[in-house]
Amino acid sequence: MNKQIDLGYRPETYFRPQKLERYLLSKVKGAVVRKKLQALFDSGRHAELSTLLTVEGISAADRKVLESLHPMFMGGNYLPDTEDGEVEIGRISIKSTTYDVTCVYARPDGGAIHYRVVDEYGGETLQGATEARTAKPMTLGEFADFFITAWPLIAVLEMNFEDDVEGALGFFSADSDFYPDLDRLCRQRVRDHFPTPDAGDECPFCGRFNSPPADDLCEHAAAWVWDGQIEALGTGQAFAAAIQELGETIGSAEHSTTAELILEKLAGQNPVRARLIDAASDGLEEALSLVENAQAGDGWSTKGMLGGSGYTVCVPDSAALDVLASECRALVRACALEIQTADTRQVTLEALRPSQRPDWQLVASGFWEEDTYHSGHIAYYIASIGPGKWLLDGVERNAMLDGVTQEDVDEGRLNDDQIQAMWGMRLEEAQSSEHRQICAACSGASEELLAKEMAEILYRAVCEGGGKEITEPDDSAGLLEL
Ligand SMILES: [Zn+2]
Ligand SMILES: [Zn+2]
Incomplete structure (x- = not known):
C-alpha cells in the first residue's frame, strides 16, 4: 500500500x-x-x-x-x-x-x-x-x-x-x-x-528541538514565523504585547504633536529607544532583531500544493527582552501624560499655583501679536511642582509703555492706549506691572523629561490651544530657542 x-x-x-x-x-x-x-x-x-x-x-x-x-x-x-x-x-x-x-x-x-x-x-x-x-x-x-x-x-x-x-x-x-x-x-x-506536529527546528543556543505547533520549546524561543506570519512564544509574549502597545501609541501619536514630541525627546536620549520606536511600527520580527544576538533557527518546511515554511526566533537571554519591554512601556506611559491649558479648557489653572514660589525657569519671552489691535509682551516660565508635575506660567506686561519716558508723560505725548495702560499708576509702576497666569499644567510626565523638554512640550500645547505664541522673541536666554 x-x-x-x-x-x-x-x-x-x-x-x-x-x-x-x-x-x-x-x-x-x-x-x-x-x-x-x-x-x-x-x-x-x-x-x-x-x-x-x-x-x-x-x-x-x-x-x-x-x-x-x-x-x-x-x-x-x-x-x-x-x-x-x-x-x-x-x-x-x-x-x-x-x-x-x-x-x-x-x-x-x-x-x-x-x-x-x-x-x-x-x-x-x-x-x-x-x-x-x-x-x-x-x-x-x-x-x-x-x-x-x-x-x-x-x-x-x-x-x-x-x-x-x-x-x-x-x-x-x-x-x-x-x-x-x-x-x-x-x-x-x-x-x-497541515504542519506536522513535530515541525520545528533546533535552538541555536542550546540545540534543543523546538516545536512551536506542539508547544514544546526551550527557554530561548521567543517567536516563530510561519508563512510570513510571526507569533510570539513563551518569553517573547510579554515583549510582543509591549511592542504592540507601543505600536498603537505611535499610531495615535501621529495625531498628537505632544505625543510625537515626547517620543522624539525620549528617543533622542537613547538610541535603543529610537530603534524600538522604528521597529514598533514595523512589527514584532523587526523588534526582535533588536535583541542582541537574537538568531533564527535553521527552519523547516512542509511540501505540497499549499505547503509553507517556518522558523523559530531565539534569544540568548530573556532578560534582554524584559529590558526592551520595559523601555516600550516607559515610552507608552510617557505619551500618556495629561496636559491642561488655560485657553482650551476655559478654566483658570490658578488654583494650581503653589503657595511657595517654585523655582521658575525662563522658557522664552518676546512679543506676541494676534492682530493689529491685540498684541503684547509675554514671558513664559516653567517649574516642576512635584514628581511628573509641571506648570507653565505666562507673565504679561503692557508693551505699550516701552520706551516711554517721564518727559513724554509730563508733556502729554501719550496716545489713548498708553494713557489707558498707565491708568491710576505712576509710569515706573505701570511699566513694571505684570499679569501672571498659569497657561499650562501637566501631570504624569516621564521623570526623564527635563525642564527644557517639558518647556517645549507645554509651550507647544499652549500655542496649539490658541494661546499666545511668541512671534518676535527677545534675546533673553530662555530654555527654548524660538
Ligand atoms: Zn534554547
Ligand atoms: Zn464544453
Whole structure:
C-alpha cells in the first residue's frame, strides 16, 4: 500500500461500456445509499441490486424515508442530475451535518471531454474554474488539482480543523471509479499542507528541538514565523504585547504633536529607544532583531500544493527582552501624560499655583501679536511642582509703555492706549506691572523629561490651544530657542 502515487496515471476513457449495474450505480447520488449498494455489487448480489436501482436512482419516496432516518442519507441527493451521456468520475464527501458531496461530471464534447464540478449548493461552495475541457482523460495529478482547486478541500478542512491534521483526515473521503488513488492523493495533499506536529527546528543556543505547533520549546524561543506570519512564544509574549502597545501609541501619536514630541525627546536620549520606536511600527520580527544576538533557527518546511515554511526566533537571554519591554512601556506611559491649558479648557489653572514660589525657569519671552489691535509682551516660565508635575506660567506686561519716558508723560505725548495702560499708576509702576497666569499644567510626565523638554512640550500645547505664541522673541536666554 506504500507504493508511490502515480500522478501521471491516466484512465483510458471515462465512457467505456459499463456493466449495467455499475452504470446505474454511478447514477445514485446519495453517498451512504451508494456505499451500501456498492457493497451489494461487490459481493455479487447483483439481482438484489438491480431491483433496488432504477434509471432515476433511488425513487423520491425512498429518498424521503431515508432522509427522515438520518441526515447522512441526504448526502449527495441535492447534486444536479447528470445530463445525457454524462458520468460521475469522482466525488469527495465530507462528514458535515448534512454529509455534503461534491462531484466531477464528465461528458463527451465534440471529440473532447467536458468536465464540470458540481456541489449541492448550486455552485456556491465552488471557486475559480469549475469547468474544464481536455482532449484525453486527465492524469490523476491534473484531475486532483482541478477538483480540489474548484472545491477548495484544504480551505474547508482548515476552516474546520485549523491545525488538527488527524481531524481533517477523518472528515472527508474521496472516491473515483476511474482514479483508484484519488483518496490517497487527497490525503497526501492534506498531510503536506497541515504542519506536522513535530515541525520545528533546533535552538541555536542550546540545540534543543523546538516545536512551536506542539508547544514544546526551550527557554530561548521567543517567536516563530510561519508563512510570513510571526507569533510570539513563551518569553517573547510579554515583549510582543509591549511592542504592540507601543505600536498603537505611535499610531495615535501621529495625531498628537505632544505625543510625537515626547517620543522624539525620549528617543533622542537613547538610541535603543529610537530603534524600538522604528521597529514598533514595523512589527514584532523587526523588534526582535533588536535583541542582541537574537538568531533564527535553521527552519523547516512542509511540501505540497499549499505547503509553507517556518522558523523559530531565539534569544540568548530573556532578560534582554524584559529590558526592551520595559523601555516600550516607559515610552507608552510617557505619551500618556495629561496636559491642561488655560485657553482650551476655559478654566483658570490658578488654583494650581503653589503657595511657595517654585523655582521658575525662563522658557522664552518676546512679543506676541494676534492682530493689529491685540498684541503684547509675554514671558513664559516653567517649574516642576512635584514628581511628573509641571506648570507653565505666562507673565504679561503692557508693551505699550516701552520706551516711554517721564518727559513724554509730563508733556502729554501719550496716545489713548498708553494713557489707558498707565491708568491710576505712576509710569515706573505701570511699566513694571505684570499679569501672571498659569497657561499650562501637566501631570504624569516621564521623570526623564527635563525642564527644557517639558518647556517645549507645554509651550507647544499652549500655542496649539490658541494661546499666545511668541512671534518676535527677545534675546533673553530662555530654555527654548524660538
Ligand atoms: Zn464544453
Ligand atoms: Zn534554547
